[in-house]
Amino acid sequence: MDDKTGDKEGITRRGFLGMASLWAVILSSLTLLAGIFRMSKADVYYEKSRRFKIGRPENFPVGTVKKLDDKRVFIFSDNDGLYAVSSVCTHLGCIVNAVDWGFQCPCHGSKFNRDGRVISGPAPRNLPWFKISRHVDGSLVVDAGREIRTGTKFRV
Amino acid sequence: MNRSGMDKFKENLKNIRASFAASLLRTKRPISGRSRAAVMLNNFFLHIQGVRTNINTLRPSYTFGLGLVSLFLLFFTTISGILLMIYYSPSTGEAYNTVKDITYVVFAGSLMRNVHKWAGEGMIIFVMLHMARVFYTGSYSRPREFNWLVGIMLLILTFVLNLSGYMLPWDQLSYWALVIVSNIIQSSKELTDALGITPYFDIGGMAKEFFLGGTVPGKATLIRVYFLHIMLLPILLFIFLGVHFWRIRKDGGLSRPAGSAEKSVFSWPDLLRAETAVFMLCLAGVLVYSFYVDAPLREMANPLIPENPAKAPWYFLGLQEMVSYSAFMGGIVAPGLAILGLALIPYLDREDGHAGIWFSGRQGKITALQSMFAGAAVLAGLLAFVIRFGWFRNWWPDVPQILIIMVNPAGIWVAFVALWSLRVIKKTGSTRMGAIALFTMFLVGYVMLTYVGTELRGPNWEFYWLKSQWPMH
Ligand code: HEM
Ligand code: FES
Numbered sequence: 001m002d003d004k005t006g007d008k009e010g011i012t013r014r015g016f017l018g019m020a021s022l023w024a025v026i027l028s029s030l031t032l033l034a035g036i037f038r039m040s041k042a043d044v045y046y047e048k049s050r051r052f053k054i055g056r057p058e059n060f061p062v063g064t065v066k067k068l069d070d071k072r073v074f075i076f077s078d079n080d081g082l083y084a085v086s087s088v089c090t091h092l093g094c095i096v097n098a099v100d101w102g103f104q105c106p107c108h109g110s111k112f113n114r115d116g117r118v119i120s121g122p123a124p125r126n127l128p129w130f131k132i133s134r135h136v137d138g139s140l141v142v143d144a145g146r147e148i149r150t151g152t153k154f155r156v
Numbered sequence: 157m158n159r160s161g162m163d164k165f166k167e168n169l170k171n172i173r174a175s176f177a178a179s180l181l182r183t184k185r186p187i188s189g190r191s192r193a194a195v196m197l198n199n200f201f202l203h204i205q206g207v208r209t210n211i212n213t214l215r216p217s218y219t220f221g222l223g224l225v226s227l228f229l230l231f232f233t234t235i236s237g238i239l240l241m242i243y244y245s246p247s248t249g250e251a252y253n254t255v256k257d258i259t260y261v262v263f264a265g266s267l268m269r270n271v272h273k274w275a276g277e278g279m280i281i282f283v284m285l286h287m288a289r290v291f292y293t294g295s296y297s298r299p300r301e302f303n304w305l306v307g308i309m310l311l312i313l314t315f316v317l318n319l320s321g322y323m324l325p326w327d328q329l330s331y332w333a334l335v336i337v338s339n340i341i342q343s344s345k346e347l348t349d350a351l352g353i354t355p356y357f358d359i360g361g362m363a364k365e366f367f368l369g370g371t372v373p374g375k376a377t378l379i380r381v382y383f384l385h386i387m388l389l390p391i392l393l394f395i396f397l398g399v400h401f402w403r404i405r406k407d408g409g410l411s412r413p414a415g416s417a418e419k420s421v422f423s424w425p426d427l428l429r430a431e432t433a434v435f436m437l438c439l440a441g442v443l444v445y446s447f448y449v450d451a452p453l454r455e456m457a458n459p460l461i462p463e464n465p466a467k468a469p470w471y472f473l474g475l476q477e478m479v480s481y482s483a484f485m486g487g488i489v490a491p492g493l494a495i496l497g498l499a500l501i502p503y504l505d506r507e508d509g510h511a512g513i514w515f516s517g518r519q520g521k522i523t524a525l526q527s528m529f530a531g532a533a534v535l536a537g538l539l540a541f542v543i544r545f546g547w548f549r550n551w552w553p554d555v556p557q558i559l560i561i562m563v564n565p566a567g568i569w570v571a572f573v574a575l576w577s578l579r580v581i582k583k584t585g586s587t588r589m590g591a592i593a594l595f596t597m598f599l600v601g602y603v604m605l606t607y608v609g610t611e612l613r614g615p616n617w618e619f620y621w622l623k624s625q626w627p628m629h
Binding site for chain 2: 037040041042045047069070091092093094095104105106107108109117118119120121122124125
């Protein structure tokens with residue numbers, strides 16, 4: 001019955017309305033789905049801050065390494081200054097151990113040299129170095145959210 | 157004729173057993189052909205099955221009852237799981253203590269926990285065996301292709317359900333498995349990093365946050381995993397299972413050799429008797445095993461100290477072995493390709509006439525054996541090589557990650573399996589033989605990698621022939 005109108009060039013009114021409502025259904029369902037997924041990501045995470053104080057420089061005499069377990073960093077101190085190296089393996093997130101020649105991951109055997117560069121194993125990246133700065137009260141602050149170039153040390 | 161009300165009452169009381177049975181079965185005693193048909197048709201639980209069953213279906217050496225065993229194990233996990241829910245509390249502070257209570261102070265709690273654990277892990281073994289039975293009897297061919305796909309979904313759900321359950325006790329095993337899994341989810345970062353586009357499009361990081369409900373495993377994560385384990389995944393599993401059984405009926409019952417005698421018997425009592433026997437065996441097996449073997453419970457989760465070696469649950473250790481070369485290839489691409497390959501089997505092998513015959517005859521047996529030995533030899537050689545000599549990064553520490561993503565043991569193994577299967581197709585001129593090669597090597601790979609990951613890997617994921625050689629701390 002509509003065949004005649006369908007033969008005409010372009011699109012019929014009925015066809016247009018049909019397609020329009022179909023797309024309205026598809027688009028609104030997709031929006032709904034996106035909203036559902038977005039809902040699963042809260043705007044605020046009640047997690048520990050990635051910036052933390054580690055105390056005064058005197059606590060880190062030259063030539064020492066301190067492992068701050070709960071912060072997941074190593075703080076090294078040598079003649080050129082202080083630096084913070086992450087202790088989280090870049091492979092799948094285990095905590096690496098410090099050994100004479102560098103770092104060893106217990107999970108799948110990644111090895112890093114003393115600068116945190118990967119020397120073997122599956123880890124795809126070097127252990128990141130984090131930015132160290134000084135608070136006005138004199139204590140040092142590590143920002144685990146900011147990676148810096150390997151080799152940049154903080155002069156006290 | 158003039159019976160008193162009291163007489164009627166007494167008579168009803170006397171007949172109560174028969175009249176209740178009749179109301180339950182909606183028919184007379186199932187002793188004639190007619191009433192045996194009626195009892196199957198008229199009962200909600202029984203009408204899922206046919207009135208008559210082909211005798212091939214009842215041959216123990218055809219199905220080995222493996223699908224049924226999977227189903228009954230699922231029943232046991234469901235019931236024991238509901239009982240565990242009475243005490244379990246999914247909060248990071250409480251979870252571990254409630255599981256400990258279940259294990260040590262609740263009456264029969266430890267038994268229920270064991271039943272839940274072993275029946276659940278048993279499902280992995282029996283679902284895989286069931287899949288192998290379906291495969292080697294060629295039961296995926298027309299018209300059962302779709303049910304094979306439904307089966308693959310059931311397989312995935314079985315794995316994910318087990319994994320999510322593993323994380324609930326919030327002990328060291330749970331926590332470090334969670335860390336590893338969430339980073340595998342994140343591992344496409346390896347690729348975006350290598351391409352240098354992570355700052356603009358960090359799909360791995362987004363997926364990880366979606367799963368963890370944060371950037372590190374914590375409160376939000378445990379609730380998410382709990383929700384998956386007790387709601388979403390079971391609901392999906394039961395829906396797919398409903399479709400699975402419905403399709404078995406619609407596809408004409410179980411497969412059988414073409415032209416075999418169309419001899420059938422009444423389902424009541426022959427089929428039901430066989431099913432009850434399998435049920436009793438399953439129940440006995442699970443109870444005895446659970447009585448003697450306890451589900452492990454380590455110390456409470458400690459985010460500061462990883463277990464060494466930090467291992468995923470055993471059924472994922474094959475994956476972990478592959479992951480220990482490249483997280484992205486071993487954890488996402490290789491298993492993804494394996495699942496895709498399995499799913500496509502019925503659509504790429506459309507040869508009819510094989511259904512119902514184990515290995516499709518002599519040639520299939522030979523192909524399966526050859527593939528098994530070739531696969532085992534190549535995989536053992538590959539593993540021996542990397543265990544002895546390491547991989548690219550051990551030789552050239554500065555090798556770009558993209559090269560390792562593209563060339564690594566997991567990828568080489570997948571490529572070998574694909575090429576070998578194609579070669580079999582070419583040599584035999586049969587896609588069914590190619591499928592047999594592919595599937596056999598999938599099983600060989602799963603079993604061997606799992607064995608290496610479970611038994612031969614010790615602290616720092618180093619290689620040891622025996623657990624007794626592990627250095628002690
Ligand atoms: C939760 C997991 C599963 C359960 C409870 C289950 C249950 C069953 C049952 C009870 C049967 C009847 C025959 C028998 O016992 O062997 C069956 C048949 C079948 N299953 Fe499954 N199954 C599961 C997973 C799978 C998987 C992983 C596959 C394959 C990828 C699969 C594919 C099939 C096919 C194709 C049939 C029909 C076999 C034939 O016609 O001979 N199922 N399943
Ligand atoms: S997590 Fe460190 S090697 Fe895998």
